[in-house]
Amino acid sequence: MLSYEKYKGKLTVRLKGELDHASIAPIRAELDQLLNDPKVKHLVLDMEGVSFMDSSAIGLVIGRYKALARRGGSVSVTRTAPRVDRIFEMAGLYQIVEKRA
Amino acid sequence: MKIKNEMRLDFPAAGKNESFARLVISAFVLPLNPTLEELADVKTAVSEAVTNAIVHGYADAPGTVRLHAVLYEDDTLKVDVIDNGRGIEDIALARTPFFTTCAEDERSGMGFTVMESFMDEVSVQSKPGRGTTVTLVKRLRACETESARRA
Numbered sequence: 001m002l003s004y005e006k007y008k009g010k011l012t013v014r015l016k017g018e019l020d021h022a023s024i025a026p027i028r029a030e031l032d033q034l035l036n037d038p039k040v041k042h043l044v045l046d047m048e049g050v051s052f053m054d055s056s057a058i059g060l061v062i063g064r065y066k067a068l069a070r071r072g073g074s075v076s077v078t079r080t081a082p083r084v085d086r087i088f089e090m091a092g093l094y095q096i097v098e099k100r101a
Numbered sequence: 102m103k104i105k106n107e108m109r110l111d112f113p114a115a116g117k118n119e120s121f122a123r124l125v126i127s128a129f130v131l132p133l134n135p136t137l138e139e140l141a142d143v144k145t146a147v148s149e150a151v152t153n154a155i156v157h158g159y160a161d162a163p164g165t166v167r168l169h170a171v172l173y174e175d176d177t178l179k180v181d182v183i184d185n186g187r188g189i190e191d192i193a194l195a196r197t198p199f200f201t202t203c204a205e206d207e208r209s210g211m212g213f214t215v216m217e218s219f220m221d222e223v224s225v226q227s228k229p230g231r232g233t234t235v236t237l238v239k240r241l242r243a244c245e246t247e248s249a250r251r252a
Contacts, residue, residue, distance in 0.1 A: 018123075021152040022116025028207070052123070052141075054148040058209035083141060090218060091199075091211050 002030050009041035009073075016049030021056040028060055035064065041073035044100065048079035057084075058091045065096055076100050103174040106132075114155040114164040114184065122151045122168055129170050130178060135241050142219035143178065143239060149212040150182035150235040157202060158186025158233055176241045185232035192225050 004013040011034055017023065035043065043064055047053075065075045076098035080088070088094060108129055112118045123144045130143060147168070154166045167183040189195045196217075201210035216223045222238035 018120055020116075020119045020123075020148055021156060022119050025116070052144065052148075054145050054152065055209050055211040055215045056152065058211055059207035062209065063207040083145075086218075087145075087211075087215060090214055091209060 002027065002034070004034060006034075006037075006040070009039055010044060011035070011037075011040045011042070012044040012046060014046040014049055016051075018052040019050055019057045019060075020052070020054050024056045024060050028063070031060075031064060032067075035067060038071070041068065041071065043068055043073070043075045045075070045077045046079055047077055047081070047084050050081070050084060053084055053087060055087060055091070058088065058093060061088070061093060061097060062091075074098065102177070104171055105174050105176075106172040108168075108170050110168045111165050112168075114159045114162075114166050114186075116155060118166070119148055119151050119155070122166075123148050125168065126170060126180065130172070130241065133172070133176055133241050139239070139241055143180070143237075146216045146219045146223075146237050146239075147180060147182065149216050150180075150237065153212050153235070154182055154184035154186065154233065156208065158184035158188075160187065178237075178239050178241055180237045182235045182237070183232065184234075188229040188231050188233055189225065189227040190229050192227055196225070 002013050004011060013031065061075060068075055078100040080099065110125055112121065126143055126147045127140060130140065151166060164184060164186055169181040169183065171179045194200055196213040198214045199210040201208040213223065216237060220237045220239045224236045225233065227233040
């Protein structure tokens with residue numbers, strides 16, 4: 001179960017634990033369920049609780065970015081650990097996804 | 102080079118074993134007192150290689166993944182991640198950033214790039230239809246040796 005908060009058009013989701021290929025599948029399904037709501041335009045992924053992450057998370061973020069960009073929305077990430085930044089930067093993710101303080 | 106420790110682990114190519122493989126490799130290098138950074142580097146690289154074996158090598162079909170880790174006297178860690186899956190046709194292409202054979206599955210194509218950036222050496226041996234071995238090498242800072250020298 002994802003912990004999230006919806007306020008106007010903004011959906012903030014707190015990701016936690018280990019993000020790998022296997023653990024991301026149910027997260028993706030649940031996120032997409034939440035994003036089915038057409039009122040949601042902006043997705044904020046709060047990464048503070050993420051204890052491990054590999055490149056699988058890049059695909060997750062890019063996939064959601066594509067979905068939201070189609071409806072004129074955006075994705076941003078917040079509270080990323082230096083390691084998370086390093087992996088996201090490798091993929092040039094911050095060119096399409098805003099990093100919030 | 103003299104071997105300090107060695108382990109082999111065979112496990113089914115199932116997603117849940119990605120985290121298991123990370124735990125095992127952590128436990129294997131822990132006696133060396135690696136930095137948290139080094140430990141995370143090794144875990145991330147192993148996670149990428151094991152995921153590749155499951156997703157690409159076996160394409161989510163049943164199979165066995167082998168983790169073979171060797172710790173040498175100079176605190177160099179070598180990890181082989183071995184599958185007997187479908188193999189890679191073009192290794193250079195597979196290692197190119199953003200290259201992926203399953204874009205529809207939201208794979209980022211960054212697995213090898215991540216491995217290369219977190220390890221000192223990454224090599225790949227593969228034969229189409231026979232399987233793939235990814236070899237990851239990292240020289241650990243060896244805090245243990247350092248403190249022994251001071252003592």
